[in-house]
Amino acid sequence: MEMIQEFFTYIDHLFQVINHALRMDPRLYEIVSTNRNSTWLVLGVVFLAGASTLLGQSVVLFVNRVRRGRFIMSLVLNGIIYIVSYFVWGVTIALIGLLIFPTELNGWSVVRMVGLSTAPLIFGFFILIPWMGPFIGKILNIWGFLILVSVVEFGFQVGLWRALIVVGIGWLLMTLLTNLIGKPVIALRNRVWHMVAGTTLDADTQDLLLQFSRSGDAPALLQGGKE
Amino acid sequence: MITYLIIGAFLLLFVTAALAPMESLGWWAGWSREGTKEGPSELSAAEATAAPVDEPDMYVIYLSGIGAISGDSFPDEEYPFLHGLEERLPTAKVITDVYPYSVTNNGLTGQRMFSKAWQQVEKLRLKNPNSLLGMFINLRNALQMFVSADRRYGPIYNLGIANEIYRVLLEKGYRPAGKRPIILLGWSGGGQISIGAAAYLAELPSPIYVISLGGMLSDDPGIEKLTHLWHLYGVADPLQALGGVLYAGRWPIMPQSPWNQTMANGRIDIICLGAYAHNGKGNYFDMETKLPNDARGRTHGQKTLDTIQHILTDQGLMERPGNLATALTAAEPADALPVPTAEPAPAREDENAAADPSI
Secondary structure, three states: OHHHHHHHHHHHHHHHHHHHHHOOOOHHHHHHHHOOOHHHHHHHHHHHHHHHHHHHOOHHHHHOOOOHHHHHHHHHHHHHHHHHHHHHHHHHHHHHHHHHOOOOOOHHHHHHHHHHOOHHHHHHHHHHOOOOHHHHHHHHHHHHHHHHHHHHHHHOOOOHHHHHHHHHHHHHHHHHHHHHHHHHHHHHHHHHHHHHHOOOOOOOHHHHHHHHHOOOOOOHHHHHOOO | OHHHHHHHHHHHHHHHHHHOOHHHHHHHHOOOOOOOOOOHHHOOHHHHOOOOOOOOOEEEEEEOOOOOOEOOEOOOOHHHHHHHHHHHOOOEEEEOOOOOOOOOOOOOOOOOOOHHHHHHHHHHHHHOOOOOOHHHHHHHHHHHHHHHHOOOOHHHHHHHHHHHHHHHHHHOOOOHHHOOOEEEEEEOHHHHHHHHHHHHHOOOOOOEEEEEEOOOOOOOHHHHHOOEEEEEEEEEOHHHHHHHHHOHHHOOOOOOOHHHHHHHOOOEEEEEEEEEEOOOOOEOOOOOOEOOOOOOOOEHHHHHHHHHHHHHHHOOOOOOHHHHHHHHHHOOOOOOOOOOOOOOOOOOOOHHHHHOOOO
16 A cells, blocks of 8 residues: 555656656756655656657657567667666766866766756657657757756756856767767667567668568568569 | 646647557557458459459549548538549549548448447538538548658558558459559548559559649659649648648759659649639539639539549540540430530630639
Protein backbone atom coordinates (compact mmCIF):
# COMPACT_ATOMS: atom_id res chain seq x y z
CA MET A 1 0.00 0.00 0.00
CA GLU A 2 2.80 2.33 0.94
CA MET A 3 4.56 1.57 -2.32
CA ILE A 4 1.47 2.45 -4.34
CA GLN A 5 1.18 5.72 -2.42
CA GLU A 6 4.84 6.49 -3.06
CA PHE A 7 4.36 5.70 -6.72
CA PHE A 8 1.48 8.17 -7.02
CA THR A 9 3.43 10.79 -5.07
CA TYR A 10 6.30 10.24 -7.51
CA ILE A 11 4.00 10.68 -10.50
CA ASP A 12 2.53 13.82 -8.94
CA HIS A 13 5.99 15.29 -8.34
CA LEU A 14 7.06 14.25 -11.83
CA PHE A 15 4.20 16.25 -13.34
CA GLN A 16 5.09 19.23 -11.15
CA VAL A 17 8.74 19.13 -12.20
CA ILE A 18 7.80 18.80 -15.89
CA ASN A 19 5.35 21.68 -15.52
CA HIS A 20 7.96 23.95 -13.91
CA ALA A 21 10.63 22.95 -16.43
CA LEU A 22 8.37 23.66 -19.41
CA ARG A 23 7.57 27.11 -18.03
CA MET A 24 11.26 27.74 -17.26
CA ASP A 25 10.12 28.54 -13.75
CA PRO A 26 12.98 29.71 -11.45
CA ARG A 27 11.42 27.65 -8.64
CA LEU A 28 12.56 24.57 -10.52
CA TYR A 29 16.06 25.01 -9.13
CA GLU A 30 14.70 25.10 -5.60
CA ILE A 31 12.64 21.95 -6.15
CA VAL A 32 15.58 20.04 -7.60
CA SER A 33 17.88 21.18 -4.78
CA THR A 34 15.51 20.36 -1.95
CA ASN A 35 13.42 17.37 -3.04
CA ARG A 36 15.01 14.17 -1.74
CA ASN A 37 13.70 12.29 -4.77
CA SER A 38 14.93 14.84 -7.28
CA THR A 39 17.47 12.48 -8.86
CA TRP A 40 14.71 9.96 -9.59
CA LEU A 41 12.46 12.72 -10.87
CA VAL A 42 15.13 13.92 -13.29
CA LEU A 43 15.82 10.35 -14.38
CA GLY A 44 12.08 9.94 -15.00
CA VAL A 45 11.92 13.08 -17.13
CA VAL A 46 14.98 12.18 -19.22
CA PHE A 47 13.84 8.58 -19.67
CA LEU A 48 10.35 9.65 -20.82
CA ALA A 49 11.89 12.22 -23.18
CA GLY A 50 14.14 9.57 -24.76
CA ALA A 51 11.37 7.02 -25.18
CA SER A 52 8.92 9.60 -26.52
CA THR A 53 11.41 11.03 -28.99
CA LEU A 54 12.09 7.59 -30.43
CA LEU A 55 8.35 6.98 -30.62
CA GLY A 56 8.10 10.18 -32.65
CA GLN A 57 10.81 8.92 -34.97
CA SER A 58 9.62 5.32 -34.87
CA VAL A 59 9.04 5.18 -38.61
CA VAL A 60 12.59 3.81 -38.77
CA LEU A 61 11.57 0.93 -36.49
CA PHE A 62 8.42 0.20 -38.50
CA VAL A 63 10.23 0.39 -41.81
CA ASN A 64 12.77 -2.10 -40.52
CA ARG A 65 9.84 -4.34 -39.49
CA VAL A 66 10.79 -4.46 -35.85
CA ARG A 67 8.42 -6.70 -33.93
CA ARG A 68 6.20 -5.39 -31.11
CA GLY A 69 8.30 -6.71 -28.23
CA ARG A 70 11.51 -5.37 -29.70
CA PHE A 71 9.74 -2.09 -30.46
CA ILE A 72 8.94 -1.57 -26.77
CA MET A 73 12.48 -2.60 -25.80
CA SER A 74 13.87 -0.09 -28.30
CA LEU A 75 11.88 2.71 -26.66
CA VAL A 76 13.21 1.68 -23.24
CA LEU A 77 16.74 1.50 -24.62
CA ASN A 78 16.49 4.99 -26.05
CA GLY A 79 15.30 6.24 -22.66
CA ILE A 80 18.42 4.75 -21.08
CA ILE A 81 20.67 6.15 -23.84
CA TYR A 82 19.18 9.59 -23.16
CA ILE A 83 19.96 9.23 -19.45
CA VAL A 84 23.60 8.41 -20.22
CA SER A 85 23.93 11.15 -22.86
CA TYR A 86 22.39 13.85 -20.68
CA PHE A 87 24.50 12.78 -17.72
CA VAL A 88 27.64 13.36 -19.81
CA TRP A 89 26.19 16.61 -21.13
CA GLY A 90 25.26 17.74 -17.61
CA VAL A 91 28.70 16.95 -16.21
CA THR A 92 30.29 18.87 -19.11
CA ILE A 93 28.14 21.95 -18.49
CA ALA A 94 28.65 21.79 -14.72
CA LEU A 95 32.44 21.52 -15.07
CA ILE A 96 32.67 24.38 -17.56
CA GLY A 97 30.41 26.54 -15.41
CA LEU A 98 32.35 25.84 -12.23
CA LEU A 99 35.64 26.58 -14.02
CA ILE A 100 34.49 29.87 -15.52
CA PHE A 101 32.31 31.11 -12.65
CA PRO A 102 33.72 29.60 -9.46
CA THR A 103 30.79 29.51 -7.07
CA GLU A 104 29.88 27.50 -4.09
CA LEU A 105 27.00 25.92 -5.91
CA ASN A 106 26.55 22.19 -5.89
CA GLY A 107 27.68 20.89 -9.29
CA TRP A 108 25.46 17.85 -8.92
CA SER A 109 22.37 20.09 -8.86
CA VAL A 110 23.45 21.60 -12.17
CA VAL A 111 23.89 18.13 -13.70
CA ARG A 112 20.33 17.26 -12.66
CA MET A 113 18.98 20.57 -13.91
CA VAL A 114 20.55 19.99 -17.33
CA GLY A 115 18.60 16.71 -17.49
CA LEU A 116 15.39 18.68 -17.03
CA SER A 117 16.06 20.56 -20.25
CA THR A 118 14.75 17.42 -21.99
CA ALA A 119 11.26 18.06 -20.58
CA PRO A 120 9.79 19.37 -23.89
CA LEU A 121 10.91 16.16 -25.61
CA ILE A 122 8.31 14.30 -23.54
CA PHE A 123 6.04 15.51 -26.34
CA GLY A 124 8.47 14.00 -28.86
CA PHE A 125 5.86 11.50 -30.02
CA PHE A 126 4.09 14.39 -31.73
CA ILE A 127 6.89 14.21 -34.31
CA LEU A 128 4.79 11.36 -35.69
CA ILE A 129 2.15 13.82 -36.87
CA PRO A 130 2.10 13.83 -40.68
CA TRP A 131 3.33 17.00 -42.39
CA MET A 132 3.91 19.13 -39.28
CA GLY A 133 5.69 16.53 -37.11
CA PRO A 134 9.28 17.44 -38.06
CA PHE A 135 8.48 21.12 -37.44
CA ILE A 136 7.12 20.23 -33.98
CA GLY A 137 10.38 18.34 -33.36
CA LYS A 138 12.39 21.49 -34.11
CA ILE A 139 10.19 23.59 -31.80
CA LEU A 140 10.69 21.05 -28.99
CA ASN A 141 14.47 21.13 -29.47
CA ILE A 142 14.55 24.93 -29.39
CA TRP A 143 12.37 24.87 -26.28
CA GLY A 144 14.79 22.41 -24.63
CA PHE A 145 17.72 24.65 -25.56
CA LEU A 146 16.02 27.67 -23.98
CA ILE A 147 15.42 25.68 -20.78
CA LEU A 148 19.08 24.66 -20.77
CA VAL A 149 20.21 28.28 -21.11
CA SER A 150 17.87 29.38 -18.34
CA VAL A 151 19.13 26.51 -16.15
CA VAL A 152 22.72 27.73 -16.58
CA GLU A 153 21.64 31.35 -16.06
CA PHE A 154 19.88 30.50 -12.84
CA GLY A 155 22.24 27.77 -11.62
CA PHE A 156 25.37 29.92 -11.84
CA GLN A 157 23.56 33.23 -11.26
CA VAL A 158 24.88 34.69 -14.53
CA GLY A 159 23.37 36.69 -17.36
CA LEU A 160 22.11 35.44 -20.72
CA TRP A 161 25.35 35.98 -22.65
CA ARG A 162 27.49 34.16 -20.10
CA ALA A 163 25.00 31.30 -20.04
CA LEU A 164 25.13 31.10 -23.83
CA ILE A 165 28.95 31.00 -23.66
CA VAL A 166 28.86 28.06 -21.22
CA VAL A 167 26.40 26.14 -23.40
CA GLY A 168 28.42 26.99 -26.53
CA ILE A 169 31.71 25.81 -25.02
CA GLY A 170 29.92 22.68 -23.75
CA TRP A 171 28.64 21.96 -27.23
CA LEU A 172 32.11 22.44 -28.73
CA LEU A 173 33.63 20.14 -26.12
CA MET A 174 31.01 17.45 -26.74
CA THR A 175 31.60 17.65 -30.50
CA LEU A 176 35.33 17.36 -29.92
CA LEU A 177 34.89 14.37 -27.60
CA THR A 178 32.55 12.65 -30.06
CA ASN A 179 35.12 12.98 -32.83
CA LEU A 180 38.11 12.01 -30.70
CA ILE A 181 36.86 9.15 -28.56
CA GLY A 182 33.30 8.84 -29.80
CA LYS A 183 33.78 6.10 -32.37
CA PRO A 184 34.10 3.16 -29.97
CA VAL A 185 31.17 4.53 -27.95
CA ILE A 186 29.01 4.83 -31.08
CA ALA A 187 30.06 1.35 -32.18
CA LEU A 188 29.04 -0.01 -28.78
CA ARG A 189 25.74 1.86 -28.94
CA ASN A 190 25.06 0.45 -32.43
CA ARG A 191 25.80 -3.08 -31.22
CA VAL A 192 23.33 -2.67 -28.37
CA TRP A 193 20.76 -1.30 -30.84
CA HIS A 194 21.25 -4.28 -33.09
CA MET A 195 20.76 -6.63 -30.17
CA VAL A 196 17.58 -4.95 -28.98
CA ALA A 197 15.90 -4.00 -32.26
CA GLY A 198 17.19 -6.96 -34.28
CA THR A 199 18.23 -4.65 -37.13
CA THR A 200 20.86 -2.02 -37.80
CA LEU A 201 18.19 0.66 -38.38
CA ASP A 202 20.45 2.41 -40.84
CA ALA A 203 18.30 1.95 -43.95
CA ASP A 204 15.73 4.50 -45.02
CA THR A 205 12.30 3.84 -46.45
CA GLN A 206 13.37 3.87 -50.09
CA ASP A 207 16.30 1.48 -49.53
CA LEU A 208 14.14 -0.98 -47.70
CA LEU A 209 11.33 -0.88 -50.22
CA LEU A 210 13.81 -1.56 -52.98
CA GLN A 211 15.35 -4.45 -51.07
CA PHE A 212 11.92 -5.76 -50.12
CA SER A 213 10.59 -5.62 -53.67
CA ARG A 214 13.12 -8.28 -54.61
CA SER A 215 12.08 -10.61 -51.83
CA GLY A 216 9.31 -13.20 -51.89
CA ASP A 217 7.22 -11.31 -49.32
CA ALA A 218 6.65 -8.30 -51.55
CA PRO A 219 3.07 -7.29 -52.34
CA ALA A 220 1.64 -8.30 -55.70
CA LEU A 221 2.38 -5.04 -57.47
CA LEU A 222 6.07 -4.95 -56.62
CA GLN A 223 6.48 -8.63 -57.42
CA GLY A 224 4.32 -9.33 -60.42
CA GLY A 225 3.61 -5.94 -61.88
CA LYS A 226 6.48 -5.95 -64.29
CA GLU A 227 6.31 -7.92 -67.45
CA MET B 1 -12.40 25.56 -17.17
CA ILE B 2 -12.87 26.61 -20.79
CA THR B 3 -9.08 26.93 -21.15
CA TYR B 4 -8.65 23.34 -19.98
CA LEU B 5 -11.33 22.18 -22.42
CA ILE B 6 -9.60 23.93 -25.30
CA ILE B 7 -6.21 22.53 -24.29
CA GLY B 8 -7.80 19.06 -23.93
CA ALA B 9 -9.39 19.30 -27.37
CA PHE B 10 -6.09 20.32 -28.97
CA LEU B 11 -4.26 17.56 -27.16
CA LEU B 12 -6.82 15.03 -28.37
CA LEU B 13 -6.48 16.35 -31.90
CA PHE B 14 -2.68 16.12 -31.74
CA VAL B 15 -2.76 12.60 -30.34
CA THR B 16 -5.22 11.54 -33.08
CA ALA B 17 -2.93 13.09 -35.69
CA ALA B 18 0.12 11.35 -34.20
CA LEU B 19 -1.66 8.01 -34.41
CA ALA B 20 -2.70 8.56 -38.05
CA PRO B 21 0.32 6.83 -39.65
CA MET B 22 -0.01 3.78 -37.38
CA GLU B 23 -2.42 1.85 -39.61
CA SER B 24 -0.08 1.88 -42.58
CA LEU B 25 3.10 1.47 -40.53
CA GLY B 26 1.55 -1.45 -38.63
CA TRP B 27 0.48 -2.99 -41.93
CA TRP B 28 3.99 -2.69 -43.29
CA ALA B 29 5.62 -4.08 -40.15
CA GLY B 30 3.15 -6.97 -40.19
CA TRP B 31 1.63 -5.95 -36.86
CA SER B 32 -1.90 -5.95 -38.16
CA ARG B 33 -3.38 -8.04 -40.86
CA GLU B 34 -6.95 -6.91 -40.25
CA GLY B 35 -9.10 -6.45 -43.31
CA THR B 36 -6.58 -7.92 -45.71
CA LYS B 37 -8.51 -9.32 -48.62
CA GLU B 38 -7.72 -12.62 -50.12
CA GLY B 39 -8.15 -12.80 -53.81
CA PRO B 40 -6.83 -11.71 -57.11
CA SER B 41 -3.61 -10.33 -55.69
CA GLU B 42 -2.85 -13.97 -55.22
CA LEU B 43 -3.51 -14.64 -58.90
CA SER B 44 -0.71 -16.74 -60.22
CA ALA B 45 1.96 -14.86 -62.10
CA ALA B 46 0.96 -16.77 -65.25
CA GLU B 47 -2.63 -15.61 -64.95
CA ALA B 48 -1.68 -12.01 -64.32
CA THR B 49 0.54 -11.89 -67.34
CA ALA B 50 -1.69 -13.97 -69.63
CA ALA B 51 -2.76 -12.49 -72.94
CA PRO B 52 -5.68 -10.08 -72.43
CA VAL B 53 -9.13 -11.20 -73.47
CA ASP B 54 -11.64 -8.54 -74.48
CA GLU B 55 -10.30 -5.79 -72.28
CA PRO B 56 -11.86 -2.30 -72.23
CA ASP B 57 -9.99 0.55 -73.93
CA MET B 58 -8.86 1.92 -70.58
CA TYR B 59 -9.38 1.63 -66.87
CA VAL B 60 -10.58 4.65 -64.91
CA ILE B 61 -10.13 4.28 -61.16
CA TYR B 62 -12.07 6.77 -59.11
CA LEU B 63 -10.52 7.65 -55.76
CA SER B 64 -13.04 9.56 -53.69
CA GLY B 65 -12.53 12.53 -51.39
CA ILE B 66 -12.07 12.60 -47.64
CA GLY B 67 -15.83 12.21 -47.11
CA ALA B 68 -15.78 8.57 -48.28
CA ILE B 69 -16.44 5.97 -45.64
CA SER B 70 -15.62 2.86 -47.66
CA GLY B 71 -15.08 1.71 -51.23
CA ASP B 72 -18.82 1.57 -51.79
CA SER B 73 -20.09 4.45 -49.68
CA PHE B 74 -19.47 7.96 -50.96
CA PRO B 75 -21.25 11.21 -50.21
CA ASP B 76 -24.58 11.25 -52.15
CA GLU B 77 -23.57 14.01 -54.55
CA GLU B 78 -20.91 11.81 -56.15
CA TYR B 79 -23.25 9.09 -57.45
CA PRO B 80 -24.89 11.05 -60.33
CA PHE B 81 -21.42 12.17 -61.35
CA LEU B 82 -20.12 8.60 -61.39
CA HIS B 83 -23.11 7.42 -63.41
CA GLY B 84 -22.49 10.25 -65.84
CA LEU B 85 -18.85 9.28 -66.05
CA GLU B 86 -19.72 5.69 -66.92
CA GLU B 87 -22.06 6.89 -69.63
CA ARG B 88 -19.58 9.22 -71.19
CA LEU B 89 -16.80 6.69 -71.18
CA PRO B 90 -18.57 3.67 -72.65
CA THR B 91 -15.34 2.03 -73.77
CA ALA B 92 -13.69 2.39 -70.37
CA LYS B 93 -14.03 0.32 -67.27
CA VAL B 94 -14.85 2.70 -64.43
CA ILE B 95 -13.78 1.29 -61.09
CA THR B 96 -15.05 2.86 -57.89
CA ASP B 97 -14.40 0.25 -55.23
CA VAL B 98 -10.96 1.27 -54.05
CA TYR B 99 -11.03 2.98 -50.68
CA PRO B 100 -8.03 5.30 -50.83
CA TYR B 101 -7.86 5.99 -47.10
CA SER B 102 -6.80 2.52 -46.01
CA VAL B 103 -3.72 0.64 -47.14
CA THR B 104 -5.72 -2.58 -47.03
CA ASN B 105 -8.81 -1.18 -48.80
CA ASN B 106 -10.64 -1.71 -45.54
CA GLY B 107 -13.47 0.81 -45.26
CA LEU B 108 -14.26 2.46 -41.95
CA THR B 109 -17.30 0.22 -41.54
CA GLY B 110 -15.29 -2.92 -42.34
CA GLN B 111 -13.40 -5.14 -39.91
CA ARG B 112 -12.09 -2.55 -37.51
CA MET B 113 -12.00 -1.87 -33.82
CA PHE B 114 -14.34 1.13 -34.12
CA SER B 115 -16.40 -0.08 -37.09
CA LYS B 116 -19.65 0.04 -35.05
CA ALA B 117 -19.04 3.70 -34.26
CA TRP B 118 -18.33 4.49 -37.92
CA GLN B 119 -21.51 2.62 -38.92
CA GLN B 120 -23.48 4.90 -36.60
CA VAL B 121 -21.79 7.95 -38.11
CA GLU B 122 -22.66 6.67 -41.58
CA LYS B 123 -26.32 6.23 -40.60
CA LEU B 124 -26.43 9.74 -39.18
CA ARG B 125 -24.85 11.13 -42.32
CA LEU B 126 -27.41 9.35 -44.49
CA LYS B 127 -30.16 11.07 -42.51
CA ASN B 128 -28.41 14.42 -42.46
CA PRO B 129 -25.54 14.88 -44.94
CA ASN B 130 -24.37 17.96 -43.03
CA SER B 131 -24.19 16.15 -39.71
CA LEU B 132 -21.35 17.43 -37.55
CA LEU B 133 -20.33 13.86 -36.77
CA GLY B 134 -19.60 13.43 -40.47
CA MET B 135 -16.69 15.80 -39.86
CA PHE B 136 -14.96 12.98 -37.99
CA ILE B 137 -14.85 11.00 -41.23
CA ASN B 138 -13.35 14.01 -42.99
CA LEU B 139 -10.78 14.53 -40.22
CA ARG B 140 -9.75 10.88 -40.14
CA ASN B 141 -9.39 10.69 -43.92
CA ALA B 142 -7.68 14.08 -44.21
CA LEU B 143 -5.00 12.80 -41.83
CA GLN B 144 -4.53 9.75 -44.06
CA MET B 145 -4.09 12.09 -47.02
CA PHE B 146 -1.34 13.87 -45.09
CA VAL B 147 0.23 10.48 -44.37
CA SER B 148 0.28 9.82 -48.13
CA ALA B 149 1.97 13.17 -48.77
CA ASP B 150 4.52 12.84 -45.97
CA ARG B 151 7.94 11.76 -47.30
CA ARG B 152 8.45 9.61 -44.18
CA TYR B 153 5.28 7.56 -44.53
CA GLY B 154 4.23 8.13 -48.14
CA PRO B 155 6.41 5.38 -49.64
CA ILE B 156 4.68 2.80 -47.42
CA TYR B 157 1.15 4.21 -47.55
CA ASN B 158 1.19 4.70 -51.28
CA LEU B 159 2.57 1.21 -51.84
CA GLY B 160 -0.41 -0.21 -49.93
CA ILE B 161 -2.88 1.82 -52.00
CA ALA B 162 -1.11 1.01 -55.29
CA ASN B 163 -1.18 -2.64 -54.40
CA GLU B 164 -4.93 -2.48 -53.72
CA ILE B 165 -5.51 -0.64 -56.99
CA TYR B 166 -3.55 -3.32 -58.80
CA ARG B 167 -5.48 -6.06 -57.01
CA VAL B 168 -8.83 -4.52 -57.99
CA LEU B 169 -7.58 -3.94 -61.55
CA LEU B 170 -6.75 -7.63 -61.88
CA GLU B 171 -10.13 -8.48 -60.41
CA LYS B 172 -11.82 -6.35 -63.10
CA GLY B 173 -9.94 -8.03 -65.91
CA TYR B 174 -6.82 -5.91 -66.28
CA ARG B 175 -3.81 -7.76 -67.61
CA PRO B 176 -0.44 -6.03 -67.73
CA ALA B 177 0.30 -7.58 -71.14
CA GLY B 178 -2.67 -5.67 -72.63
CA LYS B 179 -0.95 -2.35 -71.72
CA ARG B 180 -4.34 -0.62 -71.45
CA PRO B 181 -4.04 2.94 -70.13
CA ILE B 182 -4.82 3.44 -66.45
CA ILE B 183 -6.43 6.73 -65.45
CA LEU B 184 -6.62 7.61 -61.77
CA LEU B 185 -9.42 10.11 -61.19
CA GLY B 186 -8.80 11.55 -57.74
CA TRP B 187 -11.23 13.88 -56.09
CA SER B 188 -9.91 16.12 -53.27
CA GLY B 189 -7.73 13.92 -51.02
CA GLY B 190 -7.98 11.20 -53.67
CA GLY B 191 -5.94 13.48 -55.96
CA GLN B 192 -2.92 13.39 -53.66
CA ILE B 193 -3.27 9.65 -53.12
CA SER B 194 -3.47 9.15 -56.89
CA ILE B 195 -0.11 10.80 -57.49
CA GLY B 196 1.35 8.91 -54.53
CA ALA B 197 0.16 5.52 -55.79
CA ALA B 198 1.31 6.39 -59.30
CA ALA B 199 4.92 6.03 -58.15
CA TYR B 200 4.36 2.27 -57.94
CA LEU B 201 1.72 1.81 -60.64
CA ALA B 202 4.25 3.28 -63.06
CA GLU B 203 6.02 -0.08 -62.77
CA LEU B 204 3.21 -1.53 -64.89
CA PRO B 205 3.64 -1.47 -68.65
CA SER B 206 0.52 0.69 -69.07
CA PRO B 207 0.66 4.49 -69.29
CA ILE B 208 -0.54 6.04 -66.03
CA TYR B 209 -2.56 9.26 -66.10
CA VAL B 210 -3.98 11.22 -63.20
CA ILE B 211 -6.91 13.60 -63.34
CA SER B 212 -7.12 15.56 -60.11
CA LEU B 213 -10.50 17.03 -59.31
CA GLY B 214 -9.87 19.82 -56.82
CA GLY B 215 -7.09 17.69 -55.36
CA MET B 216 -4.85 18.95 -52.61
CA LEU B 217 -1.64 17.90 -54.28
CA SER B 218 1.79 17.80 -52.71
CA ASP B 219 5.15 17.65 -54.52
CA ASP B 220 5.02 13.87 -54.32
CA PRO B 221 7.87 12.11 -56.16
CA GLY B 222 5.19 9.95 -57.84
CA ILE B 223 4.41 12.90 -60.13
CA GLU B 224 7.65 12.39 -62.01
CA LYS B 225 6.62 8.87 -62.98
CA LEU B 226 3.25 9.85 -64.40
CA THR B 227 2.54 9.93 -68.09
CA HIS B 228 0.49 13.10 -67.52
CA LEU B 229 -1.38 14.95 -64.79
CA TRP B 230 -4.36 17.23 -65.26
CA HIS B 231 -5.38 19.27 -62.26
CA LEU B 232 -8.93 20.63 -62.53
CA TYR B 233 -9.78 23.34 -60.06
CA GLY B 234 -12.26 26.07 -59.23
CA VAL B 235 -11.36 29.62 -58.29
CA ALA B 236 -13.77 29.45 -55.33
CA ASP B 237 -12.05 26.35 -53.97
CA PRO B 238 -9.44 27.36 -51.40
CA LEU B 239 -8.80 23.76 -50.25
CA GLN B 240 -7.19 22.63 -53.49
CA ALA B 241 -5.05 25.78 -53.38
CA LEU B 242 -3.71 24.74 -49.96
CA GLY B 243 -1.52 22.13 -51.64
CA GLY B 244 0.48 24.88 -53.30
CA VAL B 245 0.94 26.60 -49.94
CA LEU B 246 1.59 23.72 -47.55
CA TYR B 247 4.15 21.88 -49.66
CA ALA B 248 7.35 23.82 -50.25
CA GLY B 249 8.16 21.67 -53.29
CA ARG B 250 5.31 23.38 -55.10
CA TRP B 251 6.68 26.85 -54.50
CA PRO B 252 8.33 28.44 -57.53
CA ILE B 253 11.52 28.94 -55.51
CA MET B 254 12.13 25.16 -55.55
CA PRO B 255 12.77 24.52 -59.26
CA GLN B 256 14.30 21.07 -58.66
CA SER B 257 11.28 19.65 -56.84
CA PRO B 258 9.36 16.79 -58.50
CA TRP B 259 6.36 19.08 -59.04
CA ASN B 260 8.32 21.91 -60.66
CA GLN B 261 10.42 19.53 -62.72
CA THR B 262 7.33 17.78 -64.07
CA MET B 263 5.72 21.15 -64.73
CA ALA B 264 8.83 22.21 -66.64
CA ASN B 265 8.64 19.00 -68.67
CA GLY B 266 5.10 19.92 -69.72
CA ARG B 267 3.49 16.92 -68.11
CA ILE B 268 1.16 18.85 -65.82
CA ASP B 269 -1.84 20.80 -67.08
CA ILE B 270 -3.69 23.08 -64.71
CA ILE B 271 -7.25 23.63 -65.91
CA CYS B 272 -9.55 26.20 -64.34
CA LEU B 273 -13.19 25.16 -64.44
CA GLY B 274 -14.57 28.49 -63.25
CA ALA B 275 -16.06 29.62 -59.96
CA TYR B 276 -16.32 26.12 -58.52
CA ALA B 277 -16.44 25.56 -54.77
CA HIS B 278 -14.90 22.58 -53.00
CA ASN B 279 -18.10 21.68 -51.14
CA GLY B 280 -21.72 22.73 -51.10
CA LYS B 281 -23.51 24.57 -53.87
CA GLY B 282 -21.54 24.91 -57.08
CA ASN B 283 -19.07 22.13 -56.36
CA TYR B 284 -17.46 19.87 -58.95
CA PHE B 285 -20.33 17.33 -58.83
CA ASP B 286 -23.26 19.74 -58.61
CA MET B 287 -25.77 18.62 -61.26
CA GLU B 288 -28.33 21.30 -60.36
CA THR B 289 -26.57 24.66 -60.23
CA LYS B 290 -26.14 26.11 -63.70
CA LEU B 291 -22.95 27.87 -64.67
CA PRO B 292 -23.61 31.62 -64.89
CA ASN B 293 -22.00 32.33 -68.25
CA ASP B 294 -22.00 28.99 -69.97
CA ALA B 295 -23.04 29.14 -73.61
CA ARG B 296 -24.52 25.66 -73.39
CA GLY B 297 -26.32 26.20 -70.10
CA ARG B 298 -24.53 23.38 -68.37
CA THR B 299 -24.42 22.62 -64.67
CA HIS B 300 -21.14 22.48 -62.73
CA GLY B 301 -21.14 18.69 -62.75
CA GLN B 302 -21.84 18.50 -66.49
CA LYS B 303 -18.95 20.77 -67.27
CA THR B 304 -16.67 18.67 -65.07
CA LEU B 305 -17.73 15.58 -67.01
CA ASP B 306 -17.30 17.38 -70.33
CA THR B 307 -13.81 18.44 -69.34
CA ILE B 308 -12.76 14.93 -68.35
CA GLN B 309 -14.20 13.59 -71.60
CA HIS B 310 -12.38 16.24 -73.57
CA ILE B 311 -9.06 15.51 -71.83
CA LEU B 312 -9.28 11.80 -72.60
CA THR B 313 -10.32 12.46 -76.20
CA ASP B 314 -7.59 15.00 -76.69
CA GLN B 315 -5.06 12.52 -75.34
CA GLY B 316 -6.25 10.01 -77.95
CA LEU B 317 -7.56 7.63 -75.32
CA MET B 318 -11.09 7.64 -76.68
CA GLU B 319 -12.99 8.57 -79.80
CA ARG B 320 -14.27 12.04 -80.55
CA PRO B 321 -17.56 12.83 -78.81
CA GLY B 322 -19.35 13.00 -82.18
CA ASN B 323 -18.77 9.33 -82.77
CA LEU B 324 -19.45 8.69 -79.15
CA ALA B 325 -22.80 10.37 -79.30
CA THR B 326 -23.79 8.02 -82.09
CA ALA B 327 -22.56 5.09 -80.09
CA LEU B 328 -24.46 6.28 -77.07
CA THR B 329 -27.70 6.76 -78.95
CA ALA B 330 -27.47 3.20 -80.11
CA ALA B 331 -26.60 1.99 -76.62
CA GLU B 332 -29.64 3.22 -74.67
CA PRO B 333 -28.74 6.29 -72.64
CA ALA B 334 -29.76 6.15 -68.98
CA ASP B 335 -32.67 8.22 -67.75
CA ALA B 336 -32.19 11.62 -66.17
CA LEU B 337 -28.46 11.69 -66.74
CA PRO B 338 -26.72 14.28 -68.88
CA VAL B 339 -26.12 13.26 -72.47
CA PRO B 340 -22.77 14.19 -73.96
CA THR B 341 -22.76 17.11 -76.31
CA ALA B 342 -22.76 16.15 -79.95
CA GLU B 343 -19.75 18.24 -80.89
CA PRO B 344 -16.81 19.40 -78.88
CA ALA B 345 -16.98 23.14 -78.45
CA PRO B 346 -14.87 24.87 -81.05
CA ALA B 347 -12.04 27.05 -79.86
CA ARG B 348 -13.59 30.41 -79.12
CA GLU B 349 -11.85 33.67 -79.09
CA ASP B 350 -14.69 35.77 -77.78
CA GLU B 351 -15.58 36.72 -74.22
CA ASN B 352 -17.23 33.38 -73.50
CA ALA B 353 -13.97 31.61 -74.12
CA ALA B 354 -12.41 33.55 -71.28
CA ALA B 355 -15.33 32.77 -69.00
CA ASP B 356 -15.33 29.13 -70.05
CA PRO B 357 -11.67 28.24 -70.56
CA SER B 358 -12.05 24.48 -70.43
CA ILE B 359 -13.75 23.10 -73.30
